[in-house]
Amino acid sequence: MSSQYDVVVIGAGVAGILAAILSVKKGKSTLIVDPQTEAGGLLKTYSPNEKLHFDYGTHLLMETGIEELDNILLRDINADWERFDYLNSGHFVNGQLDTDTPVLNSHSLSQELYFQGSYELIEKTGHRAQQYTNCAQQLEQRFGSTFFKTLFQPAIEKLFHTPTSNLIPNAQLLFGLNRVKAFDPVSTRSLKEHPELSDILAFHSHTEGKSGRLSFYPKKGGIGQWIEQLINQYKQLGGKLKLGHKVEAIEVLSGKIESFIIEGQRVACKQVIWTAPLFPLLQMTGKLTTSGNPPEMLDSHLIHLLVDQAPQTSMFYFSNFDPKYDHFRTTLYTNLQGQPEDNKHRVTVEVFGKGNKLEPEYGAHILNELKRCTIFSQSTQLLGVFMQTQRNSFPIYTHSFVKQRDEHFQIAKEAFSNIQFFGKASGNLFFMNDVLLDVYQRIDFA
Numbered sequence: 001m002s003s004q005y006d007v008v009v010i011g012a013g014v015a016g017i018l019a020a021i022l023s024v025k026k027g028k029s030t031l032i033v034d035p036q037t038e039a040g041g042l043l044k045t046y047s048p049n050e051k052l053h054f055d056y057g058t059h060l061l062m063e064t065g066i067e068e069l070d071n072i073l074l075r076d077i078n079a080d081w082e083r084f085d086y087l088n089s090g091h092f093v094n095g096q097l098d099t100d101t102p103v104l105n106s107h108s109l110s111q112e113l114y115f116q117g118s119y120e121l122i123e124k125t126g127h128r129a130q131q132y133t134n135c136a137q138q139l140e141q142r143f144g145s146t147f148f149k150t151l152f153q154p155a156i157e158k159l160f161h162t163p164t165s166n167l168i169p170n171a172q173l174l175f176g177l178n179r180v181k182a183f184d185p186v187s188t189r190s191l192k193e194h195p196e197l198s199d200i201l202a203f204h205s206h207t208e209g210k211s212g213r214l215s216f217y218p219k220k221g222g223i224g225q226w227i228e229q230l231i232n233q234y235k236q237l238g239g240k241l242k243l244g245h246k247v248e249a250i251e252v253l254s255g256k257i258e259s260f261i262i263e264g265q266r267v268a269c270k271q272v273i274w275t276a277p278l279f280p281l282l283q284m285t286g287k288l289t290t291s292g293n294p295p296e297m298l299d300s301h302l303i304h305l306l307v308d309q310a311p312q313t314s315m316f317y318f319s320n321f322d323p324k325y326d327h328f329r330t331t332l333y334t335n336l337q338g339q340p341e342d343n344k345h346r347v348t349v350e351v352f353g354k355g356n357k358l359e360p361e362y363g364a365h366i367l368n369e370l371k372r373c374t375i376f377s378q379s380t381q382l383l384g385v386f387m388q389t390q391r392n393s394f395p396i397y398t399h400s401f402v403k404q405r406d407e408h409f410q411i412a413k414e415a416f417s418n419i420q421f422f423g424k425a426s427g428n429l430f431f432m433n434d435v436l437l438d439v440y441q442r443i444d445f446a
Helices: 014-025 067-073 110-124 135-142 147-160 172-176 184-192 224-236 281-284 333-337 362-372 399-415 432-442
Strands: 002-010 030-034 045-049 050-056 081-084 089-093 095-099 217-218 240-243 249-255 256-262 265-274 297-307 317-322 329-332 345-353 382-395 419-421
Touching: 002 014, 002 089, 014 030, 014 067, 014 224, 014 432, 045 382, 050 345, 050 382, 067 329, 067 345, 067 432, 110 147, 135 147, 135 172, 135 184, 135 224, 217 333, 224 240, 249 281, 265 297, 297 362, 329 333, 333 345, 345 419, 362 382, 399 419
Parallel strands: 002 030, 002 265, 030 240, 089 317, 265 419
Antiparallel strands: 045 050, 081 217, 089 095, 249 256, 256 265, 297 345, 297 382, 317 329, 329 345
């Protein structure tokens, strides 16, 4: 049995779904294929029962500022969704919780280190190098030696599990580590008028420097509802979907992908949108020049907690950059959605690792860490723990990783004339709105 489509989209994450919607809007017969049984990639909601919902990390929607695109993405956002004009977030570093900004706070340092770092940061103005060979060199030039060694380096090496000198420049952007909180609010506003310092210093509150764009989160349930809305929109437009179906083989003729073999069935196509990792594409088509292995990635462990008390903070989420703690980002659903009727408060905590397995008692350990960060009171009791592991979900931006990624991209680009790459396949974008904008601006159905 065989079938034919104008466009086959590989990957049912947000990049693939948006590409497919744009395709059917152009009148193209379109099929999305993904080996997972649920669409959305990391934008899923785990529901152990009908009353409990946990996201796969911290995910909120935000307007893109492009009317046509927002009309697609936010078409079904209604009164059942919360609206926020800023995101109430913070961070923990050097044993201190900052509930005003997600940016590393230099005031967490000793007075001696703070003054030394502040001096170095200002002294470098007008003398910063513009080219760097690695992330460590870039950050030391950008923030000075003291702030780099006491703030940025420990945070980055905790998250990437890799020396900063082994990472490419801008690797830190994956975790939003591009500015520092220093001086006082008034001085910062004045210093940020200097173009060079504007990109280095952060405002002292998340209510300053707002983008003017609204963010959204469902009043009940989780972010997976949005993926369901997009899939329903796609189907209403006539799009087809094969979830839980694996591509077994790819047929290529004269530099074009002619068809896919999907669970024994041939699916022919005129054009391909590839949003999954490139390694399987190159492997199945015999385009890998070396045996090689897939690029090394971080595992993301999701520890979902159910506790008997509300957080002691109003933050929606916060990031822990302190290497003395295992956890990274924590989502506090009570602060996003309001007080639960049953007084059972949901929390999702992200921990990065490399191939490690979590023990059943790890949930209690994470709650104790949150208590030490003063997120919850010492009397807070654990009511339930649900743990998930997403293998190979975060890239480690080493030089070898990027070299292999770029080589694979170039091989795929030159090998096939009827394919476009987005999302994980393009490799250079990670944040959701950046990925969505890239699809909208570059996709071509000519």
